[in-house]
Amino acid sequence: MPAKQQYGSVWARQAAEESRPPARAGGPSRQQIVRAALEILDAGGLDALSMRALGTRLGMGATSIYWYVANKNELLDLALDEVFGEIAVPGSALIDWREAVSVFAHSLRRALLRHPWSLHILGRRPNIGPRSMAVTERTYTLFDDAGFHADEIDDAVTTVMAYVIGIASAEAGWLETLSAGELSAAEWQAQHEPAIRSALRDLPRLRAHYDRKGPSIDPRTGQEERFDYGLGCMLDGLAARL
Amino acid sequence: MPAKQQYGSVWARQAAEESRPPARAGGPSRQQIVRAALEILDAGGLDALSMRALGTRLGMGATSIYWYVANKNELLDLALDEVFGEIAVPGSALIDWREAVSVFAHSLRRALLRHPWSLHILGRRPNIGPRSMAVTERTYTLFDDAGFHADEIDDAVTTVMAYVIGIASAEAGWLETLSAGELSAAEWQAQHEPAIRSALRDLPRLRAHYDRKGPSIDPRTGQEERFDYGLGCMLDGLAARL
DNA sequence: GAGCTTTGTCGTACACTGTGCGAGTGACCT
DNA sequence: AGGTCACTCGCACAGTGTACGACAAAGCTC
Known part of the structure; x- marks a missing residue:
């Protein structure tokens, strides 16, 4: 057939x-x-x-x-769905839920960055494959076992996933613009330096930040730390609702 | 020329x-x-x-x-960049920063959902147009005036934007699959009911959630509330770091 | 074995995409 | 009057997803 x-x-x-x-x-x-x-x-x-x-x-x-x-x-x-088969969601038996969710979030981010194209599909097609749903199931279990109210589990899972996907989307987009133009970060930076300078003319706060970081800001430095910062915020907020 | x-x-x-x-x-x-x-x-x-x-x-x-x-x-x-021209970022003079960030987040989400295609571009091209950078400037200002540590402003802005974009991406994807297939939510649901049922066979937690919500879960119901839940988490976590 | 159904392959074709190229057109300046 | 600049556009090319129908070969039944 x-x-x-x-x-x-x-x-x-x-x-x-x-x-x-x-x-x-x-x-x-x-x-x-x-x-x-x-x-x-x-x-x-x-x-x-x-x-x-x-x-x-x-x-x-x-x-x-x-x-x-x-x-x-x-x-x-x-x-x-194949990409979601690479994602590990720890059980809630051995470690506490915060740690478990953090491991899951990192695993999801890394899988998405290994396959940057997956984020484009994610934004276009419903993600209901069996492996993807299995991941969701395990994440539900995590929050359920942690003691979250039944009505809020869905919200909590959605929140974490949205944050990870949002971060990964930005990071992957950056990766792809570089590889599409076959540029190094420095070359891209050099090409856009005048444009950015002129755009920053009327934007004092951003300009200060830009100057503070020095002219060579490769957005890829400190990506992991930035990710952890936001993840920590999420987890704190979730913990407060437990 | x-x-x-x-x-x-x-x-x-x-x-x-x-x-x-x-x-x-x-x-x-x-x-x-x-x-x-x-x-x-x-x-x-x-x-x-x-x-x-x-x-x-x-x-x-x-x-x-x-x-x-x-x-x-x-x-x-x-x-x-035109889409980012529609986004309002309140100044920090009149309302407190939590409220201001929340208004910005809602404004960003609504603009992205008004133009669901923008999310695909956002994931593919660097977003450095003048209107977009102006929005970022105002958001920086918000966190700066709120008293965030200079090193963390960038992280905080990135976090909020990632969350909003992640949520909007999921919501827009759903909108687009419906309009692409020219289906109502109920029709899509009917078409996929057997697939979902069979996938849920081995996923008890999700199945329980699915049954509790009843067979007619239109993901679009309660979207605003779900968004607010995660946004609240973010803001709580950010406030703890202030 | 013969004959039939099922599984699978592939060449051709169609409508459509982004865009390079070069010729053409009209307004303005000297 | 002549030249230059700002534009417009037809044609062409390589490439896309996929419908269609002709083929082949394996397996089953008699």
């Missing part, structure tokens, strides 16, 4: 169709296709992933992929 | 070239082009904005646009 269009996402289609038989022995499985897609995405970002490129990497025609996947969006859904 | 390629962003190019002369009276200004782009983007999202579509809306050829703008990315940079 070919992969039919008409469903909003892979997950809906998978549930609607009877589970696919084990398939013939020889051909590439959908797993392999997704893995190849991940390699292309990691190497060259979202723009590098075309069906033709993926086909040649798999040693098959571009349109053959459509046997396994209804369209490119389904492929991206699968790739995104 | 035509718009040359070779610069990483509009802002760098604008600063490098001498300021453009007032131009001939008749033709459309770049302002008008950007405004037309915004209309297309608001109506149909990022995918709807093609240079040809923009050209016909302006009553001109597609390639004529390249006289005013070096490439599509520059156009998107300008559009994004």
Whole structure:
């Protein structure tokens, strides 16, 4: 049975169709296709992933992929869920919830930064793959076991995820502009120095900050500390609601 | 002088070239082009904005646009900065900083949700337009006047922005999947009910939450409250560091 | 074995994208 | 009158996702 269009996402289609038989022995499985897609995405970002490129990497025609996947969006859904398979959520048994949430947040951030393209998909498609939902489940459990009120667990989980995704999105965007232009941070900085200087002319507070940091602000320095600062704020605020 | 390629962003190019002369009276200004782009983007999202579509809306050829703008990315940079022109940041004179930051956060969220496409640009291009930097300046001022330590102002601003952008990204993504599929929330829900049910089979905590909310969870209900919950957490955590 | 269904592959084609190039047009200045 | 500048635009190119229909080959039933 070919992969039919008409469903909003892979997950809906998978549930609607009877589970696919084990398939013939020889051909590439959908797993392999997704893995190849991940390699292309990691190497060259979202723009590098075309069906033709993926086909040649798999040693098959571009349109053959459509046997396994209804369209490119389904492929991206699968790739995104793969990223969430890399995320570790500690159980609440051994360490206290603050520590556990912090470990989870760092794990999520690192996974997203390993695959910067994932953030673009995250903002465009509903994230309801099985691995993603498993992560959410474990995070729910964390807050539940910590004793959060049932009505607030959802809010708390959403809050943490939003913060991590927001931070990661900014960091990944920076990574991608550099790699897209094949620039070092210093080169980019040099290219934009005049523009920034002239924009700062009427912005005294920012200018002071800029001058204080010196002319060589690579936004990537201190990223981890900045992340921890905001995460600490979140956790303090959450703790106060416990 | 035509718009040359070779610069990483509009802002760098604008600063490098001498300021453009007032131009001939008749033709459309770049302002008008950007405004037309915004209309297309608001109506149909990022995918709807093609240079040809923009050209016909302006009553001109597609390639004529390249006289005013070096490439599509520059156009998107300008559009994004336009969105940041809609954001209000209250001064710190009249109300206390918590209230002021909250007003800013709500203003930012609403602007991003009015233009859901802006979040995709935000994740891809450095956000250094003049209006955006003016917003950042005012937010810096807010925290500065509140008495935050100079080293932490940057962290605090980043934290708030990351949270708002993270939340808005999720909300906008949901908006866009609905409008892209031309579905109501109920229709989408119906389409994915089986998939979600089967995914929840092994996820008791999520299943409990799902059942408690009833089968009709429109993620859009209570969005404002959820936003306020996390924002409250942030502000509490920030206040503790003051 | 023959014949049929299922699984899978692929070449071609279509509509559409961003944009480089070079010719053309009209207004303004000298 | 002639030249320069500010613009406009048609054409073309390489590349995109994917619909379609013709093929092939494996497995099942008789």
